Amino acid sequence: MACKRGALIVLEGVDKAGKTTQCKKLVQALELSGRPAEMMRFPDRTTTIGQLISSYLEKKSDLEDHTVHLLFSANRWELVPLMKKKLEQGTTLVVDRYAFSGVAFTSAKPGFCLDWCKSPDVGLPKPDLVMFLQLNPSEAAQRGQFGEERYENSTFQDRVQQRFEELMKDTSVNWKVIDAAQSVEDVHTNIQNHSLNTIHKAQDMPVGELWK
Numbered sequence: 001m002a003c004k005r006g007a008l009i010v011l012e013g014v015d016k017a018g019k020t021t022q023c024k025k026l027v028q029a030l031e032l033s034g035r036p037a038e039m040m041r042f043p044d045r046t047t048t049i050g051q052l053i054s055s056y057l058e059k060k061s062d063l064e065d066h067t068v069h070l071l072f073s074a075n076r077w078e079l080v081p082l083m084k085k086k087l088e089q090g091t092t093l094v095v096d097r098y099a100f101s102g103v104a105f106t107s108a109k110p111g112f113c114l115d116w117c118k119s120p121d122v123g124l125p126k127p128d129l130v131m132f133l134q135l136n137p138s139e140a141a142q143r144g145q146f147g148e149e150r151y152e153n154s155t156f157q158d159r160v161q162q163r164f165e166e167l168m169k170d171t172s173v174n175w176k177v178i179d180a181a182q183s184v185e186d187v188h189t190n191i192q193n194h195s196l197n198t199i200h201k202a203q204d205m206p207v208g209e210l211w212k
């Protein structure tokens with residue numbers, strides 16, 4: 001390898017856990033310490049597929065449940081060439097949601113099993129680290145009301161949380177559970193420590209394939 005590759009770092013968690021805030025702070029901190037880093041988020045609402053997803057989430061359109069699941073997955077796959085390029089160039093990617101949200105949200109719907117939900121994402125670039133921002137529902141509720149988008153209600157979010165717990169039993173994925181009830185700064189320090197450790201370890205290893 002001409003240069004050391006970047007790490008693929010994912011933040012997951014239920015609504016209001018602080019994923020977006022923490023992704024931004026992590027990218028900033030890495031950049032400040034001279035480590036190239038960029039943030040990505042899924043769904044990426046800027047692509048053609050992303051616009052279909054966005055309109056579905058905003059309840060401006062309805063899509064059949066399997067169909068929308070596959071669109072979320074396609075939205076990841078369409079960005080894989082770019083992700084691989086960035087990683088090879090030595091840029092660490094900090095990603096706000098990934099295939100784990102995909103599986104947790106769809107499998108929280110009636111009639112969907114974990115295995116079916118995972119299959120379209122099998123073989124995606126495997127994150128070197130997945131941090132799950134853990135926040136119990138009552139603490140999440142104190143952080144304010146849900147918005148108007150699809151899935152933003154506590155019954156559904158409870159089911160999503162259960163599905164994440166199922167996914168976290170998979171030891172082939174490098175999960176770290178982060179207590180998101182701490183202060184923003186304490187959560188950040190925690191996340192930064194795990195990330196630096198991961199960036200160091202990942203640089204000499206090829207990017208893996210998820211769920212393979």
Ligand code: FDM
Nearest residue numbers: 042043072097098101102103105106151
């Ligand atoms: N979501 C997100 C899914 O249902 N499947 C996916 O694959 C992904 C990445 O979309 F409710 C859901 C999770 C959340 C919504 O919200 C996206 P944000 O606020 O843009 O992260």
Ligand code: MG
Nearest residue numbers: 015147149152
């Ligand atoms: Mg949201």
